[in-house]
Amino acid sequence: xxxxxxxxxxxxxxxxxxxxxxxxxxxxxxxxxxxxxxxxxxxxxxxxxxxxxxxxxxxxxxxxxxxxxxxxxxxxxxxxxxxxxxxxxxxxxxxxxxxxxxxxxxxxxxxxxxxxxxxxxxxxxxxxxxxxxxxxxxxxxxxxxxxxxxxxxxxxxxxxxxxxxxxxxxxxxxxxxxxxxxxxxxxxxxxxxxxxxxxxxxxxxxxxxxxxxxxxxxxxxxxxxxxxxxxxxxxxxx
Amino acid sequence: xxxxxxxxxxxxxxxxxxxxxxxxxxxxxxxxxxxxxxxxxxxxxxxxxxxxxxxxxxxxxxxxxxxxxxxxxxxxxxxxxxxxxxxxxxxxxxxxxxxxxxxx
Numbered sequence: 001x002x003x004x005x006x007x008x009x010x011x012x013x014x015x016x017x018x019x020x021x022x023x024x025x026x027x028x029x030x031x032x033x034x035x036x037x038x039x040x041x042x043x044x045x046x047x048x049x050x051x052x053x054x055x056x057x058x059x060x061x062x063x064x065x066x067x068x069x070x071x072x073x074x075x076x077x078x079x080x081x082x083x084x085x086x087x088x089x090x091x092x093x094x095x096x097x098x099x100x101x102x103x104x105x106x107x108x109x110x111x112x113x114x115x116x117x118x119x120x121x122x123x124x125x126x127x128x129x130x131x132x133x134x135x136x137x138x139x140x141x142x143x144x145x146x147x148x149x150x151x152x153x154x155x156x157x158x159x160x161x162x163x164x165x166x167x168x169x170x171x172x173x174x175x176x177x178x179x180x181x182x183x184x185x186x187x188x189x190x191x192x193x194x195x196x197x198x199x200x201x202x203x204x205x206x207x208x209x210x211x212x213x214x215x216x217x218x219x220x221x222x223x224x225x226x227x228x229x230x231x232x233x234x235x236x237x238x
Numbered sequence: 239x240x241x242x243x244x245x246x247x248x249x250x251x252x253x254x255x256x257x258x259x260x261x262x263x264x265x266x267x268x269x270x271x272x273x274x275x276x277x278x279x280x281x282x283x284x285x286x287x288x289x290x291x292x293x294x295x296x297x298x299x300x301x302x303x304x305x306x307x308x309x310x311x312x313x314x315x316x317x318x319x320x321x322x323x324x325x326x327x328x329x330x331x332x333x334x335x336x337x338x339x340x341x342x
Contacts, residue, residue, distance in 0.1 A: 009268075011265045011267075011268035012268035012269070014280070015272070079309035083313070084275075087276025088273040088275070088308065088315075091268075091269050233275075
């Protein structure tokens with residue numbers, strides 16, 4: 001029999017997952033992957049025409065903007081769409097500010113705050129390790145796809161990326177089966193349909209493009225579901 | 239129920255003991271801070287009801303309420319104070335003690 005879950009833990013988990021409830025972070029991650037993929041397509045060897053340069057440079061800039069300003073873009077969208085509908089909450093250890101609060105709490109030598117400090121640190125460290133694991137796994141897989149000319153590696157990559165995403169994010173963000181099941185299907189699709197003439201960087205670009213499409217589609221579906229369930233209230237503040 | 243259990247029960251913090259306020263305290267204990275709309279949605283309370291409970295909790299300094307802006311959207315932010323966190327932990331400990339004693 002499962003042990004009953006603490007209400008505080010449930011509230012904490014709900015708050016942690018709340019950031020992802022509207023699908024914006026997935027949607028923007030998907031957009032980043034798509035931009036990167038198109039940039040790779042246009043900048044790969046044999047296509048360095050003035051037109052390809054004209055297209056690939058803005059794509060690269062857009063990709064860099066999405067990559068480095070992802071959090072700000074998501075926050076900007078949330079401010080206009082999510083917060084007026086379902087409010088705003090900062091789960092413990094989610095904002096970098098909480099570390100500052102935690103460090104200040106050290107000075108008070110207060111037991112409660114001291115416990116909170118170590119808890120926040122633990123949440124941060126745990127998240128960093130999981131994210132690092134995911135990033136390394138995804139990068140190694142993409143490099144493998146670009147360098148290893150074996151079709152079955154595509155299938156293995158799809159399964160590996162899917163498992164990596166699930167392990168790294170299951171506590172805060174539950175990816176839908178569209179993504180978790182989609183990556184192995186993408187791998188099978190690439191192994192079956194991708195012609196042999198497609199070279200290393202382009203193989204990586206194909207994977208990124210399909211991954212981006214999956215994330216983008218999942219984000220859009222989540223956003224539509226969220227908007228349908230949470231219409232804008234007439235009066236939002238007391 | 240033993241004498242110790244009823245003594246503990248009478249020492250329960252009556253401000254937190256009210257179900258709606260206990261819900262607010264639980265949610266705020268689980269987060270760094272949350273705004274009015276988030277609390278309203280999580281607790282399923284009306285605006286007036288939530289407002290009055292927040293005022294009561296603010297009165298005893300268990301939480302702080304501040305107004306902030308995120309872009310152009312105004313936020314009424316609520317955060318537990320150290321006193322509030324300690325009170326909630328004390329309340330939980332007492333309740334655990336009471337239910338343990340009662341069960342024997």
